[in-house]
Amino acid sequence: MKIKAIITGASGMVGEGVLHECLLHPEVGEVLVIGRRTAGVIHPKLKEILHSDFFDLSPVKDQLKGYNACYFCLGVSSVGMKEKDYHHVTYDLTMHMATILADQNPGMTFCYVSGSGTDSSEHGKLMWARVKGQTENDLMQLPFKAAYMFRPGFMRPTKGLKNTLKGYQFFAWLYPVLRPLFPNFVCTLQEVGQAMVNVTGKGYEKRVLEVKDIVKLAHLTE
Numbered sequence: 597m598k599i600k601a602i603i604t605g606a607s608g609m610v611g612e613g614v615l616h617e618c619l620l621h622p623e624v625g626e627v628l629v630i631g632r633r634t635a636g637v638i639h640p641k642l643k644e645i646l647h648s649d650f651f652d653l654s655p656v657k658d659q660l661k662g663y664n665a666c667y668f669c670l671g672v673s674s675v676g677m678k679e680k681d682y683h684h685v686t687y688d689l690t691m692h693m694a695t696i697l698a699d700q701n702p703g704m705t706f707c708y709v710s711g712s713g714t715d716s717s718e719h720g721k722l723m724w725a726r727v728k729g730q731t732e733n734d735l736m737q738l739p740f741k742a743a744y745m746f747r748p749g750f751m752r753p754t755k756g757l758k759n760t761l762k763g764y765q766f767f768a769w770l771y772p773v774l775r776p777l778f779p780n781f782v783c784t785l786q787e788v789g790q791a792m793v794n795v796t797g798k799g800y801e802k803r804v805l806e807v808k809d810i811v812k813l814a815h816l817t818e
Contacts, residue, residue, distance in 0.1 A: 598625030599796050600663045602697070604670040606635040610709055610751070610785065611669035612759045615642075617789025618667070623797055628663065630656070631670075636758070650689050653696050661700040664741075665796045667789075668694070668708045674724035682724065687731045698738040705796045706740045708732065709788075712749035712781060712807060736803055744795050745804045748788055749781035750774060783807050787814035 601618055605611030606629045618624045619639050629635050630645040647656050650670075668690065674682045690708070697704060710732055715725035718733065732745040752771040753760040774782045791805070791813035798816055802809055 597664070599623055599665050599793065600626040600628075601665040601667055601796070602628045602630060602660060602663050603667045604630055604693070605709075606637075606669070607631050607633050607759060608669065608671075609753065609757075609759045610671075610748075610788065611635075611667075612757050613751075613754045613785035614667050614669055614789040614792060616754055616757060617786060618793065621790070621793050623793055626663075628660075630660075651692055653693060657696050657700060660697060663697075663701050664704055665792075666694075666697055666701075666704060666706045667792050668706065671709065674727075679723045679727070683727050686724075686727050687734075690731050691734060694735055694738055698740050702739055703741045706735065706738070706743040707746055707792045707795065708735055708743070709746045709748065712747045714745070714747055716804070732804065742795075742799065743803065744800065746788065746792070746810060747804065747806050748783055748810060749778075749807050750783075751788060752782075752784040752786075754785045779811075780807050783811050783814075787811055790814040 601624060603611055603615050606615045615635060618627050619641055627641050628643050630647060632648055634644060634646060645656055645659055672685055694706060710728040713725055714732060715729040718726050718729045720726055736743050752768055787810055791810045794813045794816045800813060
C-alpha cells in the first residue's frame with residue numbers, strides 16, 4: 597500500500613527536505629502539507645491546506661482523515677523564550693494535532709522531529725530538552741499504529757532547497773570531515789526524509805531514533 601503522508605513544517609528547513617524526499621520516493625503516493633503559509637511547491641502528489649491557527653484544527657480536521665503517516669517537522673527555536681511559552685508552542689501544539697490525527701487515523705505512523713540531546717527524563721537542566729522529552733513521551737502514549745521520535749543532530753542540507761538555515765549553509769562544507777569524526781551526531785537531511793519513509797513501510801525495533809538509527813533506516817533496502 598502506498599504511503600499517504602501529512603507533513604507539517606514544510607516551509608522550514610527540515611520539513612522542506614522531508615517533503616522533497618517524499619515527492620521523489622516511489623513508495624509515497626500522496627502528500628498533504630498543512631501550514632500557515634504555502635510550501636511553494638507544485639507536484640502531482642501534493643495537496644496543501646493553509647491554516648493559521650494550529651491550536652484549533654477543528655475547521656480542517658475532516659481533511660486530515662485517510663492518511664497513514666505524519667511527518668511532524670514543525671518547531672521553533674527555544675532561544676530567548678520562557679519555558680511556559682516554549683512549552684505552549686512545542687508541547688501543546690504538537691499534542692493537539694497528534695491527538696486529532698490519532699483519532700482520525702488509528703493506523704497512522706507518526707514521526708516527530710525533536711533533536712539530539714532530548715531529555716526523556718523530563719528533569720534535566722536544559723529547558724528545551726525537557727519540553728521535547730515530555731512531548732516525545734506523551735506522543736508515544738497515543739493510539740497510533742506506531743510513533744517514532746527522530747533525534748537528528750547536524751544535518752547536511754539538501755542542495756537546491758530554499759529554506760536552509762544560514763548556520764547549516766555555512767558549515768555544510770565541513771560535512772565530509774564531521775561525518776567520520778562525529779558519526780553519532782551528523783547525518784544528511786536526505787537521510788532524515790528517507791528514514792521516515794522507510795520506518796513507515798518497514799518499522800523499526802526502537803521508537804526513539806538517534807542519528808545512527810536514522811542513518812541505518814535511510815539505507816534499508818529490504
